[in-house]
Each structure stands twice: as C-alpha cells, then as structure tokens.
Amino acid sequence: MFRMLAKASVTLGSRAAGWVRTMGSYQLLVPPPEALSKPLSVPTRLLLGPGPSNLAPRVLAAGSLRMIGHMQKEMLQIMEEIKQGIQYVFQTRNPLTLVVSGSGHCAMETALFNLLEPGDSFLIGTNGIWGMRAAEIADRIGARVHQMIKKPGEHYTLQEVEEGLAQHKPVLLFLVHGESSTGVVQPLDGFGELCHRYQCLLLVDSVASLGGVPIYMDQQGIDIMYSSSQKVLNAPPGISLISFNDKAKYKVYSRKTKPVSFYTDITYLAKLWGCEGETRVIHHTTPVTSLYCLRESLALIAEQEIRLPTITTVTVPAGYNWRDIVSYVLDHFSIEISGGLGPTEEKVLRIGLLGYNATTENVDRVAKALREALQHCPKNKL
C-alpha cells in the first residue's frame, strides 16, 4: 500500500541490523566505557556562584516531563506562553521576542550577527569581560569595533557615552546591565534617548541582572536586549531570551549581506517563533525540555515572586588566596561560590543570590561559611 521512496539505494529502516553488531570487515575497536556502567549521581549543592543557580522545585519537575514534537500545536502553545513571559520580564511589547537555542554567548552572537554588517561602526562599553567578549565577536565578523575601556568596577555616564557616539558614529552601542565579572550595575536611564539622537541602536546584556534588578526595555528605550535562563530565572543553562524592537528589526531586515549564521538568523527564528503572523516555518529542532523549564520559571516570576539582586562581588581579603576560600566553602559547606573572571581574576569572590536562591537563610549560610573560611585558610604575612 505504501511504497518505499528510495529504490536503488538502501533506505533508513530497510535494514534490521542493530548498530552494535559488526558490519562487513569492521569491528568494535572502542569498547563501551567502564565509567558509563555506574549510575549517574550529582551532589546536593547550594549554588551561590554567578550561575547556574539552583532550580525551583517546579522548574526541576518540568525537566522530566514527557517529550512532544517540537512543531506540535501543544509545543507552539508553550512557545507562545514563553514569548508572553519574556515580554513581561523584559517589560516590552515587541512582537519580535523569542528564545535562542544556546547559552548567553549564543544570544550575544545572535544580536551581533544579525545587527552588524561588515564595516559597521560598533561602540562598546568595556568595563569587564563582557564588553571584551562583544568586541571579540564583532571583530570576527568584520565590524569596526570601538571600545570605551574603563577599569573593572567602573560604569558609564551619559556624558562619556555621548563623547563616544559623537566620535565614532556607531550604528550600535553595547552596554552590560549587570557586569557579572565585576559586580557592577550600569544605570540605563537616558541612554536609549541619547543613542537615538545619534541614530544609534542600544543593545543591552541583561544576562546577570534580569529578574534581580529592575529593567524596563520599552520605557528605557532599549532597542535590543537579551538574557539567559540560568541566572535569576533559575532554569537550566543552555537557552537565552532575546527581543528586538521595530527599529532594530528594520536594521536586521534591511541588511545587504546575510548574517554569517543560519542557526541564529533572526529572519528564520522569527518565523519559527510565530513573530510574523500565524504560519510557523521549521528551522531547527528546538530544545523542548529546556523550554518546558523556562516556561515554568517565567510562570513563577509572573506569580510576582519578589526576587533579590543578583551577584555580589567582594575583594579577596589581603593575604588570602581566593582558591583556598572557594574550596573551603565548597568542601565544608557544600556551597558553590566563584572567583573573579577576566579583569577581576584572582582579585574577587563572586557570590550569586539568584532568584530561588535569594533567601535570608542562604545569605546567613554563606556569611557563616566565609567567616569560617577566613579563620582556617592560610594567610600570608604581608
């Protein structure tokens, strides 16, 4: 009744050999690894590093919900709910709001790959590692990169940015809202308006701040914003949130060159995520389970949980090695905290109080652990 499509060739499914059997002259030269015969177990940890954070029970439960097809109507409904959830946490009405199927870095690339064309002037506030990272990415795709470099711990004023805009005439400005390598919040008031006076779009990284520090994408005139699943949202790492307003969309859709990546091409993602009317176009297989979890974490936020700010950065006390402190806290208290990153490497400890983890009890636990660590870790006389 049904006829196999392929005639001359071997079809997938027409051959009943289990793959582990040898075929022709080939042999199983690589044996099954011993380590995989042991059960998987992971320790209980209080994750007070800069992410990932512990998952709320409801988010955790979503991780073992049964699989469904990524283009089935139930999944499209979940995607719709996620979009609305992002619009809420971003405080935006942008229709072009969706999930990128990769970590925060992938969202950063999605923004830059789609917004910048070779030769475009790109202005970056570099006051920690994330500006450096944006520069590295933009450089690879041939943008003209201009970094306003500041010391770790510093932030940008309107006047400083205006000088950069006047000098470099960028099409795009990148600012990090929560600089997780230095622990600094960049104030955002007035920057959107300022950029627009200079015909420049404002791109904000809110990976480490979203949900922990107030941000109002539309009201603050942010043209493009992205964030990630594993920080205050308390969802598993691996996917990211992104939104483009109409002006940003216009820049993307009027490009002369295709962006370098098909995987993160917004014109396709928009059709996959139903941001352009009802029809959905298959693009790649979306991470169904990760989306279940994100949906639940957005639902928790929509239920108006009050959430605390995110990453506290403290300098390592003189005479101590940060590694000793981090290890002590891990070994004796099962608490993960983290050292510095990029410009703050060796210099600071980073303590995350992310969403579900942001409780007074956890603050007390980590404070006690740190106190004890300072008593027991080796200290060099200076």
Next chain:
Amino acid sequence: MFRMLAKASVTLGSRAAGWVRTMGSYQLLVPPPEALSKPLSVPTRLLLGPGPSNLAPRVLAAGSLRMIGHMQKEMLQIMEEIKQGIQYVFQTRNPLTLVVSGSGHCAMETALFNLLEPGDSFLIGTNGIWGMRAAEIADRIGARVHQMIKKPGEHYTLQEVEEGLAQHKPVLLFLVHGESSTGVVQPLDGFGELCHRYQCLLLVDSVASLGGVPIYMDQQGIDIMYSSSQKVLNAPPGISLISFNDKAKYKVYSRKTKPVSFYTDITYLAKLWGCEGETRVIHHTTPVTSLYCLRESLALIAEQEIRLPTITTVTVPAGYNWRDIVSYVLDHFSIEISGGLGPTEEKVLRIGLLGYNATTENVDRVAKALREALQHCPKNKL
C-alpha cells in the same frame, strides 16, 4: 572584612529592591500573562516522527536531577564520561571529541565554521535538504561551494564523488549518512580513503542515523563527524555530538583567519571539554541538565541495547493528502509521524523508529494507524 569591589557605582546585590516593584518613573505596563497562570501540561504521545523521539525512563529521570555548577569537578567527570560515550558510539579514539551546546544545525555550523576559511573549495553531496543546508551555511562564510545535486532518494557512488574531487579540488567533502528528508542511507565504505587521495577531508552528518545504522568513524576514514541528541539517542533536543581526527584538527588549528563564531570556536571548546590536557578553560555555561540526559542515553547504548534503524520514508499513496494522514494518526492514535521536508515536501511520510521507540509493538501500532487512516481520509479520484 570583605570589601565591595565597586565604589562609585552601584553593585549588583547592594540594592534590595524586588524587580517587580516600579523604580523611579517607570511602571509595569506589560502585565503578567494570563496563560502562565495555568499549569504546564503536555500530552502523552508516541513520537514516531523523524525526531525528537520519546525518552527512555532513565533519560527522563535525569532531566530533573538537581543542578550543579558547570565547572565543578562532578560536572567535569560527567563531561568526561560523555566524551567516552561519544567515542564509543562514533567508534573513534579521537581526543578532540565533545558536545556542542546547540541542536544539529549548530553542530553543522561548528564543523563548517571551523573547517572552512573564506575561499576554500567545498564539495557537497546534495541529495536532499541537508546538503542544501550545508551549502547555505558555507556560502554565508564565503567558501566556494560546489554541489553534486542528485534527485531525492538517490545516493552517491565512489566514482561520482571522485569526479567531483578531481574537478573541484575541495578541502572538504560533506556527505549525509542518514538523509532524513528522503529516507536514504549513504554507504560510506571507501569514501574516506578516496578523499584522502585527493587531499580532501571527509565530513559526515550522522544526525539521523547514529545508533540506528552501523558507522565506524575511524575504520571508515571519516575525518569529522557530528550527530544530535534527539534521534536514536533518545535524549532531549538541543545539544549535539562532534569529533575531529588529528588531520581535521590540524586544518582547524592552522587557519589563517578566526572562525566567525566564538560560541562554536573549537579551539575554545577543546579547552572547555578537556581535550587538551587537564586544564579546563571557562568558555560558556554548558547546558548541565541536557548533559545529564545525554550521559544517561549514552549509558543505555553502552549497555548494548540492540537498536533498530531509524527513519522510514514512504510515498504518500496516490490521491491522498499527507496532511490528512498525519492528522488522522495524531488525533485517533496519539502518534506523531511527519510529512516530507525540502525536496520531499508533500510527497512522503516520514516515520521514525528511534532507539527506545524502535519496538515491534510500535511498528504494529503505526501500521494499524496508517491502515485505518487510508480507510477514513478523503481520497481524490484521479
């Protein structure tokens, strides 16, 4: 005792405002979405489309294991086990074997972004959508793309490929092992050797075949291979497996230009995944939960489960509309199967029997459903 790093600026964590409160002159203009107040529920479906497939119970359970830090030693151990599992299912001893934090498309981009430089000659076997996709990606990064175009359902002989190699002198040949849009298995014997005689590397896409059709990366002379989590491996979609042999690694490491993507830059991923000695370098936040699930799915394979071939493609019987059949089977049997893709759109049905789903019982269920569908779906008199 600890001193805040940032002085003049506002630090993350120094501000105790819940993010949902209004700040300054801003207001919550976008209300919490109504849809998120309903509980998340997903239907029970037998997923016999071309992926994702149902998850084995052990894989499902791993999805709600507690979170740990992505650079903690327990996680590094899990990553090590995953690497060994991939080496086993790929039948390779390549040290440069790791997981890409994105779907199959992301792995395809990882391979092409790292292997090709602008101007490189790239030969593609295009006998379905996946060759077209490889062409699209390579084109965006400025490779010289040569497609050997064949009809859907056809495959390549050694002689045909040799003509292409002689004519185009490519640095890389792309073949799809399991062409999931047409249902064809590409035989691979001898292609590695042939490519090497022409100083060309062989890249194989085994997304839809791995675990269902025998493949022996090292013995078959495949230089680069990738696959994905959501097909025969029965893990959630969203991550992919990739391996480079030494020759392929040499090509990547002796590039004159940086690959366009930082997120998928193999020189960084190799350091993150411990493929270059013991030291691990932070790169991006890996998808911890997805890795738990993949680890369990690899463990199931290492336990020598016999798995059946993967995707069967059948032509839609004359007079029927494929959409009617797919809907009937979904609505009356809760079974997901799928229509064609790319060149086979409107023409075929694709039935996946992926790993855990590959049971005689499921074959009977889908056969019964199809039989009934043909009785009840409208048929045009021709």
